[in-house]
Amino acid sequence: MARECALCGKKGQYGAIVSHAHNVTKRKRQPNLHRVWAKIKGRKKRILLCTKCLRSGKIEKA
Numbered sequence: 001m002a003r004e005c006a007l008c009g010k011k012g013q014y015g016a017i018v019s020h021a022h023n024v025t026k027r028k029r030q031p032n033l034h035r036v037w038a039k040i041k042g043r044k045k046r047i048l049l050c051t052k053c054l055r056s057g058k059i060e061k062a
């Protein structure tokens with residue numbers, strides 16, 4: 001299962017934490033994803049949505 005939003009395709013962001021002493025630690029930040037039942041083309045489907053898409057009401061909940 002891909003960890004990305006089904007609507008906008010938002011994915012995790014990857015980077016590095018670099019301390020003052022230049023110790024490098026890998027870091028990843030995942031989007032706030034939720035599994036919801038949505039009505040797509042008249043059919044119920046369970047999709048992974050980010051909270052931004054959920055909040056904006058882009059999908060019809062089923």
Ligand SMILES: [Zn+2]
Pocket residue numbers: 005006007008009010049050051052053
């Ligand atoms: Zn989204």
